[in-house]
Amino acid sequence: MKLYYEASRFLDDPKSGSLQNRVFGAARDGKIQSDPKHVYALVLSTLKYRPFLAQIIRKSRLLELEKKSKLTQPLALLLVHDLLLSKGGRIHSKHHPLKDAVIRNKTRLHAELTKLKLKHGVRTLEDLVEDDDTPVRWFRANLVRTTTNAVLAALAHLRRVDCVADIQKGTIYHDKYVPDLFGVHPREALVSLSIYQSGDVIIQDRASCFPAFILAPRPDKDKIIDACAAPGNKTTHLAAILGNSPESIIAFEKNPERAKTLHKMCEKAGALGCVRIQQGDFTQTEPSKYPDVTGLLVDPSCSGSGIFGRGFEENDTQEHTQERLKKLAGFQVAIMKHAMRFPNAKKIVYSTCSVHAQENEQVVVDLLLDSTVRAQGWRMCSRKDVIPAWPRRGLVEEFSALDDPQRCADGCIRTVPQEDGGIGFFAILEAASGWPMNSSISAVDRIVAIGLAMPLPSMSGAEPWQGSPMAKLSPTLAEGTSPRDPTRAAAPSDKMSPYRFGATTTSKISGSLNIRYTIESTICSLYWTPAYLAGLLSTSTVSSGSAVPVCLNSSNPALSSVNSNLRPRSEGRASSTCFPAGMTSLPIPSPGIRPAMLAGNIKALRTNFQRLGGIGAGKLFGQCSGSQHDEINYFSPLFLKMFSSVCYVGAAILFANSAYSSYQFHQLGDALPLDVQLEACLACVLVLVGSLAGVPRPSPKHDIVTGKEVRGYKQEPLKYIYMEKATEELEVQGVALFEELINRPGYLALKQKRAEFAKWANQ
């Protein structure tokens, strides 16, 4: 429980700073004893799902119901998170009153989770969070390994659409801005495809593809430095544009762990021949040692505010936010100034994944107002050099300190998170005097392009080749700063796409209603069906009166006593239950029946089944003839025909019911419960019985000695099932024997049940 107590301190910690810093800092200072990695992971995941967990807790009334246990909201969030979402079963490890309080409400909490999933039409909460975050799954053809046409051929099963808004499941969009880029619906199974696994395609947000595209290095001519490279999305994109020319990229990465990720990603992309990875601080390099470098891509650590749900933490104060932005901007200007010192660099692209002007336009203004930068001849490029067709440009008001604010703003690219189909982005281009605006990188003038960077998969354990589309992953920040944590999980339903709403409404609810109903009805069927079957068999015996046609041999001396017991049940006391006369001898295991009484009847029932089984289904249904000479009675052909039909109809209903239940469980991603499996088995048995009963009777045979017709086997009478006593006893107790059967909703009450369930699910 220590872990939960310690983690709860970080959920609503008023202190500023990133979660990672706070948790690991607390561990260093000896303020927490639990493994900081566990604390961090637990708090991070709880924060991610917080709105949903809070909703589940509120709707289940957990805190109200467990008032006595003094369960607090932060602890409830963590414990419910582990109960519902953690696979490790940590909450069950040792008893503790607070853990027990949550576990006591397990069913209620699971029900609320199910309702939430049904409401949003998702199989897991992960889907819900992801859905809110990623409007489009962007991926680019890795031209190091394949071609755009080969990728299109591999995805030929997807229908081509011409605009981002038309992207839905089963479609593919070929981007009009970045030629090797494609967009699919986030739920499209991309990562399971071989083209993804082989590294032929790399998932990368469109905005993240802009910087390398703007830099546009030329194969065999340019040498590029990627100043802040890990995890390597833009590095591998550069390699693709450079046609994998040997040794054409130097990729710097300060963080040793992230440098390993960068290596992995380059390896996966097949770009190691082209990229030289240099682990170390780019700002500590000596520019004069790189005379052959013609261009740089500077994608420094930033606030990551352009990535969905990765803005500053909600508990960050305004002052703290400003303080952090100032610090980041200071680093960003410094690293850009260093990049501008490379003697033969003609073009620099600067990018961040922030939406804050402080990290974007204001950095550019600071650079352009700097006397050293001016003296070096760097200037801003105009719109025509920075994806001119892209409609969203920089913020004019931020350039008021410069000569032509409109021109400067037009030289920028901005993307709004989600609205523009991906993460937030900004880009600007500057050039030194004399630089021909439409020139390539070989031009003598110097250019600076500014955009936004991508999140870092390694931060959240993503595979490096997943690239940048994982919009939830946090970016690495500058020195003295730290990655952003998801203070908010996915947006609530009002932010959801129409697509999901579509899936959320009637069909899901009615379907889910059916799940519950089918479970209910399945259990009922399983509970009652053997009784019905036994009843059918017994009834056919009883209802025909004393001249029982089934299995009683009038020559049998034991028969008279048996027959005397076989008076129609309507004469007995059970008739008061209003149950159909023919069914009164059913050994129904009503909860009211005391076990001892039931045991007697079960024994009798078993004996009957054994006898019937002993005779054999074929013999029972009269399709076989035997060698015995006793003439015995059989079911009438009409009865058998009807019985067979009843079996088929029953089997069809059970099959349909179990199939639909299976479908619904599949939709929910749950394993098929035993009762549904048993239902399907029962349906098979009914088909078998029905088909045996439906086999036409053989023509009568004649005894070769007597010449008489021989039609079957001698059979023993079925044992009488004594329901009378049980009935009496129950009536004394005031229990209606068949109450459950009478009150049980029929299969045809589905509509009503659906409505009830829909009401329940929408509470």
Ligand SMILES: C[S@@+](CC[C@H](N)C(=O)[O-])C[C@H]1O[C@@H](n2cnc3c(N)ncnc32)[C@H](O)[C@@H]1O
């Ligand atoms: C925003 S990420 C880069 C993302 C990368 N460009 C991509 O698209 O995959 C910033 C990276 O720069 C690294 N970094 C920060 N300061 C650095 C420095 N002074 N020198 C080299 N790398 C640095 C960080 O460790 C981090 O991995």
